[in-house]
Amino acid sequence: MGKPRKFDRNIIVIGAGAAGLVGAYISAAVKAKVTLIESGNMGGDCLNTGCVPSKALIQCARVAHSARTAERFGVQVPEPEINFPAVMAHVRKSIQEIEPHDSVERYSDLGVEVVRGRARLVDPWTVSITQEGSEEHRLTARAIILATGAEPAVPPLPGLDTVNYLTSETLWDRFAQLDKAPSQLLLLGGGAIGCELAQAFARLGSTVTLIERAERLLPLEDHEVSAAVSRALESEGVQLLTGHEAISFDGNNDGLGGALILRNSKGEIQVTFDEIILALGRRARTGGFGLEALGIVQDGKLPVDGYLRTRYHHILAAGDLAGPYQFTHMAAHQAWYAAVNGLFGSIKKFAVDYRLVPSAIFIDPQVASVGLSEDQATEQGVAYELTRYSIDDLDRAIVDGAATGFIKVLTVPGRDKILGVSIVGENAAELIAEFVFAMKQGMGLNKILSTIHIYPTMAEANKFVAGNWKRAHAPKGLLRWLEKYHRWRRG
Numbered sequence: 001m002g003k004p005r006k007f008d009r010n011i012i013v014i015g016a017g018a019a020g021l022v023g024a025y026i027s028a029a030v031k032a033k034v035t036l037i038e039s040g041n042m043g044g045d046c047l048n049t050g051c052v053p054s055k056a057l058i059q060c061a062r063v064a065h066s067a068r069t070a071e072r073f074g075v076q077v078p079e080p081e082i083n084f085p086a087v088m089a090h091v092r093k094s095i096q097e098i099e100p101h102d103s104v105e106r107y108s109d110l111g112v113e114v115v116r117g118r119a120r121l122v123d124p125w126t127v128s129i130t131q132e133g134s135e136e137h138r139l140t141a142r143a144i145i146l147a148t149g150a151e152p153a154v155p156p157l158p159g160l161d162t163v164n165y166l167t168s169e170t171l172w173d174r175f176a177q178l179d180k181a182p183s184q185l186l187l188l189g190g191g192a193i194g195c196e197l198a199q200a201f202a203r204l205g206s207t208v209t210l211i212e213r214a215e216r217l218l219p220l221e222d223h224e225v226s227a228a229v230s231r232a233l234e235s236e237g238v239q240l241l242t243g244h245e246a247i248s249f250d251g252n253n254d255g256l257g258g259a260l261i262l263r264n265s266k267g268e269i270q271v272t273f274d275e276i277i278l279a280l281g282r283r284a285r286t287g288g289f290g291l292e293a294l295g296i297v298q299d300g301k302l303p304v305d306g307y308l309r310t311r312y313h314h315i316l317a318a319g320d321l322a323g324p325y326q327f328t329h330m331a332a333h334q335a336w337y338a339a340v341n342g343l344f345g346s347i348k349k350f351a352v353d354y355r356l357v358p359s360a361i362f363i364d365p366q367v368a369s370v371g372l373s374e375d376q377a378t379e380q381g382v383a384y385e386l387t388r389y390s391i392d393d394l395d396r397a398i399v400d401g402a403a404t405g406f407i408k409v410l411t412v413p414g415r416d417k418i419l420g421v422s423i424v425g426e427n428a429a430e431l432i433a434e435f436v437f438a439m440k441q442g443m444g445l446n447k448i449l450s451t452i453h454i455y456p457t458m459a460e461a462n463k464f465v466a467g468n469w470k471r472a473h474a475p476k477g478l479l480r481w482l483e484k485y486h487r488w489r490r491g
């Protein structure tokens with residue numbers, strides 16, 4: 001079919017996760033006629049199986065850990081009893097309380113037409129919608145945003161079909177049926193999901209083994225961050241097997257548990273488990289809704305240009321589907337560009353700004369980073385100066401019993417311009433915000449140093465690292481002269 005002369009909608013958005021919701025909202029806010037189509041639960045991965053349930057679980061685990069370590073504050077508490085069904089009820093309740101933020105009602109009130117059903121592209125301008133119990137109907141649109149997200153990667157490892165494995169999509173329902181946390185839990189993949197869940201389940205009573213193919217956990221983070229995370233997890237009893245690659249599975253005949261064969265530099269080993277969670281990355285959800293037939297998808301990948309346009313410039317993509325960063329805040333960031341470029345691209349279009357992408361991993365102590373890490377700067381041959389501050393020296397951290405971690409700041413040699421920051425420490429995800437803001441606004445460490453920070457707060461660490469940079473750049477000649485001047489003044 002050729003391009004229609006008239007369109008039913010200015011824009012159609014497929015998928016109501018973080019990217020789709022924001023894309024639809026922005027479109028409605030600028031008065032476009034917009035339809036948002038969702039085949040599953042409103043809110044997508046983040047609300048239903050990702051950020052929200054994982055952070056709710058992490059909070060339960062944190063409380064258990066606080067109780068277990070309360071004695072150091074002079075508070076005697078017996079070993080906490082974990083009521084696992086109640087933990088999972090907190091997870092469920094958190095989702096339910098946040099659900100209204102992403103609901104059909106909320107978005108309808110914002111001017112978005114929300115349709116529940118499965119979308120498929122029939123041609124580059126026509127979307128078919130299939131709803132259970134009703135006939136397929138079709139809508140044409142001048143622009144289309146694809147925001148169908150990603151799904152857990154499940155590699156075709158021999159024997160995997162003999163194992164009742166879990167992923168971040170299935171674990172919540174399965175674990176909601178359990179009386180207690182699994183006894184022997186294996187987490188395959190030492191990335192963000194693997195690390196967060198390993199610590200949480202260890203704190204909730206599981207014996208956890210975390211397996212990572214690379215030589216260190218979180219291989220994309222700074223090497224000192226990986227080392228700090230390994231120390232934190234091991235200190236809480238998580239068995240770490242880095243440099244171990246999953247080779248094959250051998251499920252128990254009763255369908256419960258099994259064994260995983262791993263290869264390391266010395267040979268092969270076997271580890272057994274009651275439950276295994278695959279956390280091996282997430283693949284873009286590109287299949288089964290017409291993209292292959294249109295030639296938008298090649299080998300399961302959906303290439304987009306800097307404006308998030310596919311090979312059909314009026315069909316754009318945002319969020320986990322588009323990549324390369326799979327974060328809720330990135331999905332929302334890209335959605336603005338997809339909506340604006342989709343609606344106004346023929347007049348003016350904007351390339352996505354990927355220069356500053358902060359991220360955090362919500363283990364304890366938290367990990368947060370933005371810009372270049374030291375390893376990336378070295379790999380890319382970027383000249384840098386490194387300034388550190390050790391959080392074990394911070395008053396607030398000491399009184400809170402959280403005196404561990406560090407801030408590493410990379411700057412342009414001889415200048416206070418920030419190239420990147422890595423933080424390990426309590427509330428690192430909040431601390432990093434000041435650096436993200438400074439970098440975005442073109443402010444350097446001098447500006448952070450000259451800003452009043454409340455005493456005693458963790459945020460003072462940001463000022464102290466800036467102070468360390470300043471001391472290293474003190475004008476030595478001037479200080480020598482001042483010393484002489486003061487001597488002279490004393491007479």
Ligand SMILES: Cc1cc2nc3c(=O)[nH]c(=O)nc-3n(C[C@H](O)[C@H](O)[C@H](O)COP(=O)(O)OP(=O)(O)OC[C@H]3O[C@@H](n4cnc5c(N)ncnc54)[C@H](O)[C@@H]3O)c2cc1C
Nearest residue numbers: 015017018019039040044045050119149319320326327328
């Ligand atoms: C365990 C876990 C923890 C995480 N924690 C964090 C965190 O702390 N912070 C963070 O920033 N990120 C986190 N993430 C990542 C975050 O969840 C994702 O980056 C984000 O949800 C991506 O949003 P999205 O809109 O691109 O995709 P999704 O949320 O996956 O939304 C896509 C939607 O499209 C729908 N859909 C698919 N195909 C069709 C179709 N044909 N028709 C209609 N609808 C369709 C799906 O049903 C889905 O609702 C976490 C992820 C996981 C798995």
Ligand SMILES: NC(=O)c1ccc[n+]([C@@H]2O[C@H](COP(=O)([O-])OP(=O)(O)OC[C@H]3O[C@@H](n4cnc5c(N)ncnc54)[C@H](O)[C@@H]3O)[C@@H](O)[C@H]2O)c1
Nearest residue numbers: 189190191192193194212213245246279280281326360361
């Ligand atoms: N706090 C957060 O922002 C947060 C939390 C969870 C998830 N997420 C998002 O979800 C995405 C997916 O998370 P993830 O942890 O599944 O993926 P990931 O890409 O972060 O980590 C997967 C890990 O599995 C390892 N691996 C791959 N194949 C292996 C094998 N055969 N044997 C052993 N190890 C193997 C990889 O080396 C990698 O380190 C992340 O990239 C992140 O963007 C974000």
